[in-house]
Amino acid sequence: MSTATRTSRSRRVAAAVAVPDDETLAAMAKALAHPARVKILRVLDARTTCVTGDVVTEVGLAQSTISEHLRILREAGLIQGEIEGPRTRYCVSSAGLASLKAGIAAL
Amino acid sequence: MSTATRTSRSRRVAAAVAVPDDETLAAMAKALAHPARVKILRVLDARTTCVTGDVVTEVGLAQSTISEHLRILREAGLIQGEIEGPRTRYCVSSAGLASLKAGIAAL
DNA sequence: ATCGGTTATCGTCGATTGACGATGGAGGAA
DNA sequence: TTCCTCCATCGTCAATCGACGATAACCGAT
Numbered sequence: 001m002s003t004a005t006r007t008s009r010s011r012r013v014a015a016a017v018a019v020p021d022d023e024t025l026a027a028m029a030k031a032l033a034h035p036a037r038v039k040i041l042r043v044l045d046a047r048t049t050c051v052t053g054d055v056v057t058e059v060g061l062a063q064s065t066i067s068e069h070l071r072i073l074r075e076a077g078l079i080q081g082e083i084e085g086p087r088t089r090y091c092v093s094s095a096g097l098a099s100l101k102a103g104i105a106a107l
Numbered sequence: 108m109s110t111a112t113r114t115s116r117s118r119r120v121a122a123a124v125a126v127p128d129d130e131t132l133a134a135m136a137k138a139l140a141h142p143a144r145v146k147i148l149r150v151l152d153a154r155t156t157c158v159t160g161d162v163v164t165e166v167g168l169a170q171s172t173i174s175e176h177l178r179i180l181r182e183a184g185l186i187q188g189e190i191e192g193p194r195t196r197y198c199v200s201s202a203g204l205a206s207l208k209a210g211i212a213a214l
Numbered sequence: 215a216t217c218g219g220t221t222a223t224c225g226t227c228g229a230t231t232g233a234c235g236a237t238g239g240a241g242g243a244a
Numbered sequence: 245t246t247c248c249t250c251c252a253t254c255g256t257c258a259a260t261c262g263a264c265g266a267t268a269a270c271c272g273a274t
Contacts, residue, residue, distance in 0.1 A: 022145040030140035038129040065263055086220050086271045104211045107148055169234055174252055193241045193250050
């Protein structure tokens with residue numbers, strides 16, 4: 001418990017963080033269970049936003065491999081990408097990340 | 108951060124949490140990347156300590172499978188087990204878990 | 215309409231994972 | 245000693261992962 005001292009029957013104050021169950025937490029952990037994906041998260045966080053090509057350059061793996069890692073992170077809800085013309089812009093999902101943090105912190 | 112408000116150049120107060128690099132963080136996440144292992148952590152936390160057989164009963168997988176999961180968690184530094192006569196007693200490694208939490212929180 | 219740049223998806227291959235039963239060793243009890 | 249219990253390890257099998265090149269789809273500009 002850190003931000004939310006206010007728990008029980010009070011008004012919803014600010015973004016109730018979803019606490020994931022075992023299954024979901026494991027899935028999110030699995031998405032992080034690869035150095036390249038951890039690095040991708042850091043890259044996205046540092047630049048606040050980038051297109052796939054930027055990530056390919058930064059991480060140094062094949063484009064198809066990066067695209068796959070991005071898919072895994074996206075399906076885990078840790079990042080989100082929006083199509084922007086011919087390219088796709090990715091950013092970390094603060095909601096998803098918060099959920100992961102909450103789940104880990106609750107251990 | 109929860110326990111340690113005291114950070115910088117003060118005397119080392121209580122267990123400076125090691126912040127893991129990408130590789131290590133990924134390895135710890137990988138250890139959590141399975142529902143059974145998440146559950147095992149919860150079981151250990153709830154009972155503060157248990158022998159392998161208890162975990163087998165609680166989780167409901169084959170003894171060899173549980174033993175393997177315990178090994179993975181142990182090698183990731185998330186739990187520690189001490190041999191106690193004919194059985195092995197496992198408990199959560201607060202240091203390892205703190206390291207994981209720090210790594211995740213730093214994302 | 216066609217071309218060039220940017221991504222996602224497909225197919226493949228070797229490596230790793232996860233599950234289980236079987237085996238073996240280390241302790242306590244008889 | 246001789247059991248019996250508890251646990252880790254081994255061997256095996258199917259399933260999944262990770263990386264890559266090749267291909268296709270999509271869009272903007274020419």
